[in-house]
Structure formats: C-alpha cells, structure tokens
Amino acid sequence: MTAPLLSVRGLRVVFPTRRGDLVALDDVSFEMAPGEILGMVGESGAGKSVTGAAIAGLLDPPGHVAGGEIRFDGQRIDQLTQRAWQPLRGRHIATIFQDPLTALNPLYTVGRQLTETLRTHFPMSAAAARRRAAELLSETGIPGAASRLDDHPHQFSGGMRQRVVIALALAGEPRLIVADEPTTALDVSVQAQITALLRRLSRERGLAVMLITHDMGVVADTCDRVAVMYAGRIAEIGPVDAIVGRPGHPYTAGLMGAIPGLASPRERLVQIDGAMPRLTAIPSGCAFHPRCPRVFEPCASRRPDLMPAGATRAACWLHEGGLA
Amino acid sequence: MSSPVVEAIDLSKRFALPDAWWRRALGRPPRRALQAVADVSFSIERGKTFGLVGESGSGKTTVGRLMVGLHAPSGGAVRIGGQPFGPALRRQVQMVFQDPYASLNPRWTVREIVGEPLREQQHGMGRAERHVRVGELLAAVGLSADDGARFPHQFSGGQRQRISIARALATDPSFLVCDEPTSALDVSVQAQVLNLMKDLQRERGVAYLFISHNLAVVRHVSDEVGVMYAGRLVERSPAAALFARPRHPYTRLLLDAVPGQRRDGAVPPQGEMPDPFDPPAGCAFHPRCPLANERCRAERPRLLPADGGVQVACHAVAEGRD
Amino acid sequence: MIAARWRAAWDGDVAWALRRSPGFLLSLALLVLLVAAALLADVIAPHRPFDLATLDLLDARLPPAWTAEGSAKYLLGTDGQGRDVLSALMFGLRISLAVGLVATAISLVIGVTLGLVAGYAGGWVDALLMRVCDVMLSFPPILVALLIDGVGRALLPQAHDSLALAVLIAAIALTGWVPYARTVRGSTMVERHKDYVSAARLIGVPGGRIMRRHVLPNVMGPVLVLATLQVGTAILIEATLSYLGVGVPATSPSLGTLIRIGNELLLSGDWWISVFPGLVLVLATLSINGMGDALRDALNPRLR
Numbered sequence: 001m002t003a004p005l006l007s008v009r010g011l012r013v014v015f016p017t018r019r020g021d022l023v024a025l026d027d028v029s030f031e032m033a034p035g036e037i038l039g040m041v042g043e044s045g046a047g048k049s050v051t052g053a054a055i056a057g058l059l060d061p062p063g064h065v066a067g068g069e070i071r072f073d074g075q076r077i078d079q080l081t082q083r084a085w086q087p088l089r090g091r092h093i094a095t096i097f098q099d100p101l102t103a104l105n106p107l108y109t110v111g112r113q114l115t116e117t118l119r120t121h122f123p124m125s126a127a128a129a130r131r132r133a134a135e136l137l138s139e140t141g142i143p144g145a146a147s148r149l150d151d152h153p154h155q156f157s158g159g160m161r162q163r164v165v166i167a168l169a170l171a172g173e174p175r176l177i178v179a180d181e182p183t184t185a186l187d188v189s190v191q192a193q194i195t196a197l198l199r200r201l202s203r204e205r206g207l208a209v210m211l212i213t214h215d216m217g218v219v220a221d222t223c224d225r226v227a228v229m230y231a232g233r234i235a236e237i238g239p240v241d242a243i244v245g246r247p248g249h250p251y252t253a254g255l256m257g258a259i260p261g262l263a264s265p266r267e268r269l270v271q272i273d274g275a276m277p278r279l280t281a282i283p284s285g286c287a288f289h290p291r292c293p294r295v296f297e298p299c300a301s302r303r304p305d306l307m308p309a310g311a312t313r314a315a316c317w318l319h320e321g322g323l324a
Numbered sequence: 325m326s327s328p329v330v331e332a333i334d335l336s337k338r339f340a341l342p343d344a345w346w347r348r349a350l351g352r353p354p355r356r357a358l359q360a361v362a363d364v365s366f367s368i369e370r371g372k373t374f375g376l377v378g379e380s381g382s383g384k385t386t387v388g389r390l391m392v393g394l395h396a397p398s399g400g401a402v403r404i405g406g407q408p409f410g411p412a413l414r415r416q417v418q419m420v421f422q423d424p425y426a427s428l429n430p431r432w433t434v435r436e437i438v439g440e441p442l443r444e445q446q447h448g449m450g451r452a453e454r455h456v457r458v459g460e461l462l463a464a465v466g467l468s469a470d471d472g473a474r475f476p477h478q479f480s481g482g483q484r485q486r487i488s489i490a491r492a493l494a495t496d497p498s499f500l501v502c503d504e505p506t507s508a509l510d511v512s513v514q515a516q517v518l519n520l521m522k523d524l525q526r527e528r529g530v531a532y533l534f535i536s537h538n539l540a541v542v543r544h545v546s547d548e549v550g551v552m553y554a555g556r557l558v559e560r561s562p563a564a565a566l567f568a569r570p571r572h573p574y575t576r577l578l579l580d581a582v583p584g585q586r587r588d589g590a591v592p593p594q595g596e597m598p599d600p601f602d603p604p605a606g607c608a609f610h611p612r613c614p615l616a617n618e619r620c621r622a623e624r625p626r627l628l629p630a631d632g633g634v635q636v637a638c639h640a641v642a643e644g645r646d
Numbered sequence: 647m648i649a650a651r652w653r654a655a656w657d658g659d660v661a662w663a664l665r666r667s668p669g670f671l672l673s674l675a676l677l678v679l680l681v682a683a684a685l686l687a688d689v690i691a692p693h694r695p696f697d698l699a700t701l702d703l704l705d706a707r708l709p710p711a712w713t714a715e716g717s718a719k720y721l722l723g724t725d726g727q728g729r730d731v732l733s734a735l736m737f738g739l740r741i742s743l744a745v746g747l748v749a750t751a752i753s754l755v756i757g758v759t760l761g762l763v764a765g766y767a768g769g770w771v772d773a774l775l776m777r778v779c780d781v782m783l784s785f786p787p788i789l790v791a792l793l794i795d796g797v798g799r800a801l802l803p804q805a806h807d808s809l810a811l812a813v814l815i816a817a818i819a820l821t822g823w824v825p826y827a828r829t830v831r832g833s834t835m836v837e838r839h840k841d842y843v844s845a846a847r848l849i850g851v852p853g854g855r856i857m858r859r860h861v862l863p864n865v866m867g868p869v870l871v872l873a874t875l876q877v878g879t880a881i882l883i884e885a886t887l888s889y890l891g892v893g894v895p896a897t898s899p900s901l902g903t904l905i906r907i908g909n910e911l912l913l914s915g916d917w918w919i920s921v922f923p924g925l926v927l928v929l930a931t932l933s934i935n936g937m938g939d940a941l942r943d944a945l946n947p948r949l950r
Contacts, residue, residue, distance in 0.1 A: 018662065043510035044481070157596050158380075187379035188537060190596060192581040214510060217540075217584025258515035260544035261584075268522070269515035269544065275480055276510075392848050414850045427841035431863035437842075444849045491845070 004031040005073060005175060005208050006055065012067030013047075013054050022279050024050045024063065026232045029306075034175065035206040037199065039219035039240065041255075042229035045276050048212045051229070052178045054078070055210065056095050057085045072176070091121045094169035098181035100161035103168075104153040110137070110164050111149030117171040136167040141197060159190035166197065170205075180212045195222045216259055220244050228252050231277055231287035238312025248309030249316045250292050286317070294318060328367035329405055329531045330374075330499045335390050336399035337361040337383075358600050360386040362555045363400070365627075366548075370498070371525060373532040375546030375563065377539060377578070381597045383555040384535045388501045391533060392419045404499060415445045418492040422504035424484035428476040434487055435472030438462065441494040461490040465520060482513035486520065493524065501533045506541060518545060539582050543567050551575050554598055554608035557627060561634035571636045571646065573613045607639065615640040663944035670944075673936030680930050684743050687736035692721070695729035695737065696897070702728050707911070710918050723918040725904075726911055731922055734904055739926055741900040745815055746881035752819035753880075754873050757826025762857045762865075764827065765834025772831070779824045787821035791883055794820055795892055810895050814887065818880050825872055833865035867945055874938035878931040885927055901927045 013025040025047045032038050040048040053059045055070055057080060070078040072093065080088070089095075097103050105113060114133035118124060124132070130149065137145035140163040142156075153161055162182060169177050179198070183191040199222050202209050211223055219226055220240060227237040228249065236249040247253045257270025274291045277283060283290050289299040298304075298317045309319040339358040361383040368374045378384040389395045391402055393409060402409040404416050418441070421427035428437050438458045442449055449457070459469030465486040476484055485505060492500055502521070506514040522545065525532060536542050542549060542563075549566045551559040551574065559572040570576045595612040598604055607625050610616040617639070625637045640646045664670045683690070694700050706728040711721045722731040764775040782790070791814075798813035837843060838861065846856050881901075887893035888902030889909075896903070901923045908919030 043512060159596055187597070188539070188583075189379065189577055189581040191583060193594075195583065215583060216511070217582065220584040255511055258512045260515075260518070260540040268519050271515045271519055272512040273516075275482060275513065389844075394844055394848060411850060414848075417848075419845065419848055421841040421845065423841055427845060429842040429860055429864070432860075440846065440851070441849045444851055488845075 002033060003074065005034040005036075006032040006210075007071040008051075008055070008068070009071075010068030011051070011054060011065065011070060011078070013050055013059065013063060014066040015063040019280065023282070024232055024279060025054070026282075027068070028229075028232075028234055029068075030227055030234060030237055032176070032208050032210065034208055035202060036225065037202050037209045037211060037223045039223035039226040040210060040212045040229060041214065041216060041219055041226055043214060043276055045231075045279065046229040047232040048214075048229050049180055050232075052095075052180050052210060052212045055176075056093055056178045057082075057089060058095070090117060090174075091172040092175050094172055094174040094177045096162075096165055096169050096177060096179040096182045098184050100158065100165045100185070101153070103165050104161065106153055109150050109152055110156070114149070114168060114171055117168055121172045133167075133171075136170055137164070139170070139201075140164070140167045141193070142167075158186055159193060162186060162190075162194055163197065166194075166201070170201070174207065176208045176210065178210045178212070181214070182211070183218055184213065184215070191218065192221075198222060216244070216255065228255070231282050232279060233287060233315065234306060235288065235316075236309070236312055236314040237306065242311035246310055246312075248312050248314035248319060249288075250294050250318070251288050252314070254293075286315070327369075327406065329370050330368040330391070330533070331403040331406075332364055332366050332387070332391060332400070333403065334400035335361055335364045335387065335397050335402065337386050337390055337395055338398040356601060359555055359603075360600070361390065364550075364552070364555075364557050365400075366550055366557070366560060368499070368531040368533060368548075370531055371529040372547045373525070373534050373545050375542035375549040376533060376535045376552060377537065377542050377549060378552035379537055379578075379597055381554070381600060382552040384537075384552050385503055387552070388419070388503045388533060388535050391499075391501050392417050394419075415441070415495040416498045417501070418495070418497040418499070419501045419503065420485070420488045420492050420505045422507055424481045424488065424508060425476075427488050428484055430476055432475075433472065434462070434474055434476065434479075437476070438472070438487065438491045438494060441491060445495055457494070458490075461494055462487075464493070464524070465490045466516075480513075481509050482517060485509065485517050489517075489521065489524070493528070493530075496528070497530065499531045499533070501535070503535045504537070505534075507536065507538065514541070521545070539567075539578060551578070554600070554603055556608070556637065557635075558609070558637045559635065560627065561632070561636075565632050565634055569632075571630055571634055571641050572638050573615055573640065573646070574609050577612070607637075613640075615645055617645075664940060667940045667944065669936050670940030673933040673940065676929060676933040677937065680739060680926070680933065681743065683736050684740040687733070687740055691730075691733035691736045692719075693730035693733040695734040696899075704728070707916055709916070722922050723916075725907055725919045726916075731904075731918060734899070735901070735923055735926055738899055738901045738904050738923060739930065741894055741898050742881050742884060742902070742927070743930070745811075745818065745884045745894065745900065746877045749815045749818035749880045749884070750822065750873055750877045752815065753822035753876065754826055754869065756819065757823035758830050758862070758866075758869060760823070761827035761830025762834055762861060765831040766838055766853065766857050766861065768835075775827065776831070779827055782821075782824050787879075787883055788886055790821045791817040791887055792890075792892065793817075795887065799892075811898070814884065814893060818883050818887075821883065822876050822880060825876070826869055829868050829872060830865050833868065834861055837861045837864050871938055871942040871945060874934055874941060878934040878938070881927070881931060881934075901930075 009029045011025055011028040012023065015022040015024055028051060040051060042048045054065055057077065065078045069076055077088065111130065111133055114136060115126065115129040118129040118132055133149055134146040137148060142148055142160055142163050153164065156164060183194050186194060195218055198209055201207055211219065213219060223240045225238065226240050226243040228235045228243065228251065230251050236243065236247060236252045243252060244256065247256060254270060254272040258272065260269060272291055277287060285300045285302050286304055289295045292299065304315045304317050306313040306315050307319050309316065337360045339360055341356040341358065364387055366374055376384045376387060386395065390397050404413045407413060435458050438461055439454045442454050442457060458472055462469055462471055467483065467486055479487065506517050509517060518541065524530065534542065534545050546563045549561060549563050550557050551572065553574050559566065559575050566575065570579055598608055604611055606622045607620045610620040613620065619639050625639045625642065627635045627637045628642055630636045630641055705720065705724050706726055708720050708724045709716045710723045711718050716723060720730045724730055760775055764772040794817035795814055802809060843856060843860055846860055884893055884900060885902030888900050889906045891906065893902055894900045904923035905920050908923065912920050
C-alpha cells in the first residue's frame with residue numbers, strides 16, 4: 001500500500017464576510033494515490049472549486065483554511081505563505097483552469113510562456129528550454145509543434161489552446177494536476193479529445209489528476225474514483241463504476257436520475273425538489289435532509305460521517321451499521 | 325396532419341464584416357463576409373419540439389435569432405401559422421435565453437420584467453389586470469406571486485430561468501425558441517426546468533425550437549432533430565431514428581463524443597469546426613470525415629431523403645457507402 | 647416600486663461601504679455644513695453685504711475679529727467697501743454651489759444622452775459623436791468656457807444679469823459633458839449585447855424606449871461618481887472665470903469674484919479678503935471630491 005500522494009483531513013475553509021463567516025468547506029477528508037484520477041463532482045456552490053483552490057494554495061483572501069490539514073507527499077501545505085509555495089506550485093502541483101483564453105497571456109508567444117515556466121523551475125539554457133517546449137507541445141497533441149512555438153494564443157483554436165495550457169501545466173513535471181472544469185468551455189467533440197489526453201498523460205507519467213467538474217459524463221469517462229460534494233461536504237466517495245451505477249447516497253442517486261441519458265429516454269427526469277442550500281443557511285444534521293426522499297429520524301439532528309455503503313463510502317444514516 | 329405552426333424556409337444569414345471607411349464610402353462590396361447560416365429549412369407542428377443540435381460556430385444560435393426576428397434573414401423566410409413573420413406576429417413568438425444572469429434586467433423588478441410583453445403588445449390591459457396576469461404566470465412556473473416585487477439577483481439560476489419562461493409565456497405565444505435554456509444550470513435544476521417546460525408544452529400546445537449542444541438533453545425533449553455543421557443542416561430526422569441509427573458521419577462523431585458512455589477503445593474525434601471565414605470547398609465536413617472521397621472535396625451535398633423519414637446531406641449516404 | 651428600490655439601495659453593499667468610509671463621512675459632514683451655510687445665508691448671515699444701504703465705509707478694511715484692530719461685529723473682517731467677509735462668503739458660496747450644480751446637471755443630461763445614442767446606434771452616428779468628443783477634449787475647458795461666454799456677451803451686450811448667468815452656466819456645462827458621453831457609451835455598448843436587451847427588442851420595444859428604460863438604469867453607476875467629481879470642477883471653472891472678471895455678474899458675486907476683489911488689496915497686507923473665500927472654495931471642492939472618491943471606491947466591486 002503506497003503512501004498517499006495527497007492527504008486531506010478535516011479540511012475547513014472559511015470566507016469571512018460582512019454578514020458573518022461563510023463556511024465553504026466543512027470537515028472534508030479524502031486521499032489521492034499517485035497516478036490516480038479523482039473526480040470532484042458537485043453542483044454550483046458545493047465546494048469543489050474551493051477544494052481545488054485550497055490544495056493549490058490559491059484561495060482568494062480573505063478566504064483561508066480555518067481547520068484541518070492538507071498534506072502533499074507527507075508535507076503540510078495548508079498554511080504555507082505565498083513565498084513558500086514558489087518551489088511547489090507549478091512544479092509539483094500544477095493547475096489547469098476552465099478558460100484557456102484567460103489562462104494564457106495574450107501578449108506573449110506560447111513558446112515564451114513555456115520556456116519561461118521551464119527555466120523558472122529547472123536550470124536550462126534557452127535553447128534546451130525551447131527544445132523541451134516543442135516536445136511538450138507535441139506530447140499534448142499539437143501538430144507541427146516546433147513551428148507553433150512562435151504563435152500567440154489567439155492563433156490557436158479553443159481545443160488547441162487548452163492543450164497549450166496542459167503543456168504549461170506539464171512543464172514543471174508535476175506529480176499532481178488540479179484541473180478545474182478543463183473541458184466545460186469546449187465543444188463536445190473537443191471535450192472528448194481533451195479527456196482522452198488527460199487520461200493518457202496520467203497513465204504514461206503516473207500523474208495524479210484532481211478533475212473538478214459538474215459533468216458526470218466527463219467523470220465517468222475519465223476518472224478512477226469520484227467524490228460527490230454537497231454544501232461544502234463530501235456526500236459520497238468511491239470507485240467511479242460504483243458511484244455511477246450503484247450510488248449509496250440519495251443525493252448521488254438523485255443526480256444520476258436527473259441526468260438525461262442517451263441510452264434510455266424517460267418521460268420525466270428525476271427531480272430533486274428545492275435547491276442546494278445557501279452556505280449561510282446550511283440545515284442541521286445532514287445538509288441534504290430537507291430534500292431527501294429517504295429522510296428518517298436521525299437525519300435532521302445528527303450529521304453523518306462517511307461510512308461504508310457497499311463499494312463506496314457515503315455520509316448517510318441509511319448505511320449505519322450496514323443497513324441500506 | 326395539422327399544418328405546421330412554424331416554418332423555416334431556406335433560411336440564410338450572411339454577416340458582412342465592416343471594412344475600412346473609405347471602402348464603404350466608395351461603395352465597394354465588403355471584402356469579408358461570414359455565412360453564418362445557409363439554406364436551413366424545417367417545420368414544427370403545434371405542441372411539438374424541434375431540437376437543433378450543433379457545436380459552437382455551427383450557426384444554431386443564429387437560426388434561433390432569425391426565427392424570432394432579432395436578425396433579418398439574408399435569404400429565405402420564416403412563417404408563423406402560414407403567415408410571413410412580421411411585426412403583427414410578434415406576440416406569437418418568444419424566446420428563452422441561455423444566460424439566466426444576463427437575460428433579466430438587473431434593475432427591474434420581476435413583475436416589471438414578466439409584464440413587459442403585456443405592456444408592449446397588449447395595449448388594452450390595465451395595470452391591475454397586468455398585475456394579476458403576472459401573478460398567474462409566476463404561479464404557472466412554480467414561483468409565487470409575491471416574487472414579483474423582488475429583483476433578479478435575489479433568485480437562483482434555476483429560478484431566473486423560470487422567470488424567463490414566465491415572461492416568454494406572457495402573451496400566450498404559439499412558438500417558443502429556447503436557446504440553450506438549461507446549459508448554465510446545474511443538473512438537478514436542469515431536470516426541474518426541463519420537466520416544467522414539458523408540462524407547459526402539454527398544457528398550452530406551444531411549439532418549441534430547442535437549441536442545444538447537449539445531445540442527451542435534446543434527446544429527452546425533442547420530437548424531431550436537426551443537426552447543424554458550419555451553418556447548414558446535415559441531418560434532419562425524427563428523434564428516435566437519429567439516436568438509434570445516425571446516418572451522417574458528423575452525427576455519429578457527435579454521438580460518440582458524448583461523455584459518459586465508457587466506450588473504451590473508441591477513437592476520439594479529430595479536428596475542429598472549420599474557420600467560418602474560410603470554409604473548405606465541397607462538403608464542409610470532409611477534412612474530418614472518414615468517408616470523404618473526391619466528390620466530397622469538390623461538391624457540396626444537398627439534403628436528400630434517406631429511408632425512415634430521415635434527410636441527410638452526405639454523398640457517402642446517397643451513394644450507399646456508409 | 648420606487649420605495650423598493652430605495653430600500654434595496656440603502657441595504658445594499660454600496661451604502662454599507664459608504665457608511666463605513668471615514669473619508670466619505672467627513673466629506674459629507676463638511677459639505678452639509680457648507681451647504682447649510684449657503685442655503686441659510688439669508689437667515690444666519692450677520693450682515694447684508696450687497697445691500698448698499700447697510701454699508702458703512704468707515705468699517706472698511708477691518709481685519710478679522712481675533713486680531714488687534716478687528717471688531718466682533720465683523721468676524722472675518724471687511725473688504726475695501728465695508729462689506730462683511732463672512733456674510734459675503736455665505737452668499738458667494740451659494741452662487742458658486744448653484745452654478746456648479748446646475749452646470750453639472752446640464753452637462754450630465756447632454757453627455758448621458760449623447761453617450762446612450764452613440765453606444766446604442768453604433769456605426770456612423772457613434773463615429774461622428776466620438777469625433778465631436780475628441781474635438782471638445784482637445785480644448786482646455788477654461789478656454790472653451792471663455793469662448794462661449796465671450797461670444798454670448800458679444801451677441802447680447804445689454805443682456806440682463808440673469809441672462810449673463812445663464813450664458814455662464816451654459817458655457818461651463820458645454821465644457822464638461824464629454825466624460826459622461828464616453829463612459830456611458832462604453833457601458834451602453836456592453837449592455838446592448840446582453841440578452842435582456844435582445845428580449846426587449848424581440849417584444850418590439852422601440853430603440854428609444856430600450857435606451858431609456860433598460861440601458862440607462864444599468865449605466866448610471868459610474869455617472870454618479872463622475873457627476874460628484876465634476877461639480878467640483880465646475881465650481882472651480884466658475885471661480886476662475888469670475889476671478890478673471892468674466893464670470894458671474896458683479897451684483898451676485900461668487901467666491902471667485904470675492905477672491906478677485908480681495909486680490910487688489912492683497913499686496914497692501916489685507917489678506918483676509920482673499921484668503922477666506924479661497925479657503926472656503928478649497929473646502930467645498932475637497933469635500934465634494936472626497937465624496938466622489940468614496941463613492942467610486944464603494945462602487946468598485948473588487949474592493950468590496
């Protein structure tokens with residue numbers, strides 16, 4: 001059993017506002033093994049992006065980690081100063097965001113952005129950096145890589161731009177990539193190309209990827225394990241087939257039912273009435289209980305921890321002591 | 325077979341890009357033009373939904389705007405209830421937009437927003453009567469009449485889309501264009517809104533043009549589907565047939581690319597949508613098509629009937645090579 | 647409907663930020679004081695400096711009350727004709743504020759309207775209006791005001807004072823409308839493409855009504871900041887013109903006029919006649935600018 005690459009325990013992230021503290025993440029715990037692709041799924045406001053930001057040290061102040069710990073390769077990274085992050089960010093932990101247009105500097109050529117990143121993290125000559133940059137571009141599937149080094153971002157199409165962003169992320173030879181909605185802004189046919197690319201890179205390089213998305217389909221295609229988030233907590237976590245096929249948490253089941261599938265058309269989609277609670281008004285006990293079709297006695301008063309539920313672990317009293 | 329409520333007949337739209345002022349002053353024809361939509365035809369019957377599918381740049385949004393009169397067609401026509409679309413028919417046609425945040429004026433109350441079509445188009449209605457009607461509309465979409473006094477920012481994305489739908493239904497239109505109405509919503513909220521739209525369609529017999537890039541959603545709501553690529557319809561078919569047996573290579577590519585099907589070993593699609601300023605000669609899809617031949621590179625295929633009520637624009641299909 | 651909007655504004659983030667900004671509160675307090683002094687001048691001013699019957703030449707050129715030769719009757723001293731400086735200040739402030747406010751209001755209306763039209767219509771209308779803006783901006787405001795004022799006086803040499811005042815206000819208004827037009831044009835161009843405008847066009851709402859009822863409320867934010875800052879500028883332009891002798895007519899002197907009057911006696915050592923109006927002018931402008939700055943910071947979403 002290899003030691004986990006990333007270990008998150010009891011993570012609590014708080015955003016102080018004029019109306020009081022907003023708890024964006026409440027007691028979140030999970031681990032990632034090296035080379036594993038973990039999907040963080042949830043709807044807007046669930047806390048998946050905040051989790052990614054906390055791990056990459058990119059929480060927007062005044063948001064901060066108010067409790068718990070994050071360990072990368074055994075070393076604590078949740079309370080590092082921005083200066084202490086320099087050797088880590090971009091090098092061992094890289095990030096990919098949703099919009100390639102804003103992630104790349106429109107004024108500099110792609111080659112310049114790549115070589116700059118390379119030379120920041122590794123001692124290399126300009127010529128060596130250029131060669132490596134071309135290698136990275138072709139590894140991410142950009143044809144004619146060497147000649148494209150001198151192009152600017154706007155000269156690439158959307159899918160190609162995202163590949164450039166991935167190449168930039170790979171430049172530091174990271175062990176973990178936090179990818180926040182990397183395919184959401186892309187067309188469907190291009191999405192498939194990018195998810196296939198991420199999967200291939202992970203397999204070839206033993207690269208761990210935290211894939212944050214609201215799209216269960218992307219998760220089903222790409223991930224090994226999935227964590228489903230709700231109102232700042234993890235509702236369920238487990239291998240992807242189990243989460244998609246045999247979910248243990250009523251919210252996960254509701255999500256699966258609400259997605260229209262290509263396979264079998266239903267007359268009515270399963271509807272979870274109501275909406276995710278605002279972070280300023282999270283219900284007591286289990287956060288999902290007001291909307292849960294299977295709510296019963298303990299749900300409103302006691303908050304469930306993640307407990308075994310078949311092949312997954314779900315934060316739901318239905319699975320207490322192995323009932324289901 | 326009732327006559328269709330909505331007809332699009334050979335719709336085309338060409339956007340001329342502004343040139344240097346001296347060229348315009350001299351009256352020269354514009355140098356660059358974008359053919360956003362070309363020769364698109366379809367019809368929708370009462371209470372039915374036509375799903376228009378395509379990726380970004382396919383022209384589907386432009387078709388939606390042509391159907392409601394936000395753009396004037398460069399060619400072809402739109403007919404509502406058999407009549408050519410004009411100002412008199414405005415109250416028959418409405419639209420629900422994609423972005424729940426930009427489609428409602430942030431400075432207006434919900435009541436003013438939903439009541440605006442009534443104010444503009446139904447001059448006989450007094451203020452009190454409008455008030456009542458807005459309350460009815462809000463209730464019909466699952467909100468309360470009191471919500472009329474609030475401002476859009478006080479509502480969630482899903483609720484704002486409901487407000488947009490209430491506004492769209494205010495004048496009891498016979499035709500509603502829905503431009504990616506649920507793309508910006510979470511999955512569970514999407515389910516609520518789609519169910520609501522289906523219920524309203526059943527109650528009121530409205531015809532929907534449902535524009536989306538999400539094939540699964542389109543499958544769920546549509547009776548007939550049109551697939552667009554580079555401004556043209558490449559396949560038009562009853563929904564069940566399209567998803568069971570897609571004919572056009574692009575339709576197949578799209579269906580294969582839908583995430584979540586776990587078809588390991590499936591070849592991911594290559595290439596991207598062509599540059600709209602410089603489309604390939606012949607069939608716009610040929611650079612990406614596994615079945616392309618010489619004819620495909622030279623001659624653009626027309627929409628021709630294939631079996632099963634399906635229409636496909638593809639030489640390979642017409643020649644039986646697929 | 648209106649009440650709902652006011653209530654929403656009071657509870658909103660902007661009002662909250664302003665309430666907590668010491669700069670804003672201080673500026674507001676100062677401004678309220680000055681405005682009260684100006685408005686209540688008729689009531690609280692100790693003298694009637696422009697009523698010739700009440701002047702006593704023997705009281706001329708008295709220094710402020712706290713100096714040796716001063717008199718408690720004239721707190722801030724008197725000028726060369728026996729006019730009480732404090733009272734003259736209050737009336738002068740009234741004129742300065744009034745001219746500044748009215749001129750700014752007029753420029754706002756002109757600028758916002760032109761900006762809306764330019765942003766919404768686009769094309770050659772926009773190009774034309776922007777070139778007009780460019781031309782106006784290339785002239786220093788004082789020169790433009792001087793020009794318009796001069797032309798006005800030349801055309802109407804025997805005009806009544808109120809007409810001269812109107813010409814002055816028009817001159818200042820015409821120098822200040824360009825920033826509004828530019829700002830509103832930019833915001834209008836952004837709003838124009840939003841779906842709520844498309845929804846209104848779809849219904850058949852005519853362009854003018856869309857501009858007025860849909861776009862205008864959404865572009866007014868930066869305009870308010872601009873307006874508060876421009877009031878300060880307008881007051882200063884008026885003061886400059888009055889100082890140069892081509893501003894307000896002599897019968898209703900503003901702060902600038904008072905400074906000019908005092909200027910002649912400055913070298914004789916009678917400093918109080920110029921300095922106090924100057925000080926009040928500075929305080930008025932500072933307080934208005936302070937409010938404008940605080941408003942701009944409060945409206946900036948990133949600083950919230």
